[in-house]
Amino acid sequence: MTRDCSRFKFISAFFFFPMRPLLARIGLSYDISAIANAYYREAFERVPAADKAVILPQCLVGEKCKARFSKEDGILCVNCKQCRCGEIRALCEENGWRFFISPSANFSKRLVSRKGLRAAIGGVCDVEIEKGIRSTPITLRGVRLKQKKIVPQVIRMARCDCLNNDIDWELLRRMILNGGGGL
Numbered sequence: 001m002t003r004d005c006s007r008f009k010f011i012s013a014f015f016f017f018p019m020r021p022l023l024a025r026i027g028l029s030y031d032i033s034a035i036a037n038a039y040y041r042e043a044f045e046r047v048p049a050a051d052k053a054v055i056l057p058q059c060l061v062g063e064k065c066k067a068r069f070s071k072e073d074g075i076l077c078v079n080c081k082q083c084r085c086g087e088i089r090a091l092c093e094e095n096g097w098r099f100f101i102s103p104s105a106n107f108s109k110r111l112v113s114r115k116g117l118r119a120a121i122g123g124v125c126d127v128e129i130e131k132g133i134r135s136t137p138i139t140l141r142g143v144r145l146k147q148k149k150i151v152p153q154v155i156r157m158a159r160c161d162c163l164n165n166d167i168d169w170e171l172l173r174r175m176i177l178n179g180g181g182g183l
């Protein structure tokens, strides 16, 4: 797909987003995160590893998670192996990325600003995607979070469940290993 075509698709997808229920009734539906990922991918890949992060939501951590919470950095995984966050943290570190587990969408926004992140892969459920689109300025150069623009790649969570959730871990691994691509 050409750059112009990808940009047109991106702009149209966000323009028609509020009309999705109507469009669905006439059989037209689309995955807005896939369209946004495709549009932002090249810009994401260009960002140096040190300015990239993976930000995962706390609904992925194991039931008896041994991590402690830091006001500054979120949930500090100690790789107790009850979930796969520890493995992803290690992979991020090996590849020079940063890694965070965030207790909320607002905390994630503050992280981006405090840590000076320029690109991030986020695990996000459909409810948060919808809320984010309604409340966050989304531009052709990235998403504006607390005065800071960031280039996103989104992996949709398996479900909208704040306690026991899942993500496509293999896809996430591939994306880190490919510098952001892999979707």
Ligand code: SF4
Pocket (backbone or CB within 6 Å): 061, 062, 063, 064, 065, 066, 067, 076, 077, 078, 079, 080, 081, 082, 083, 084, 085, 086, 087, 101
């Ligand atoms: S691997 Fe990390 S995030 Fe997962 S349960 Fe253990 S300490 Fe918590």
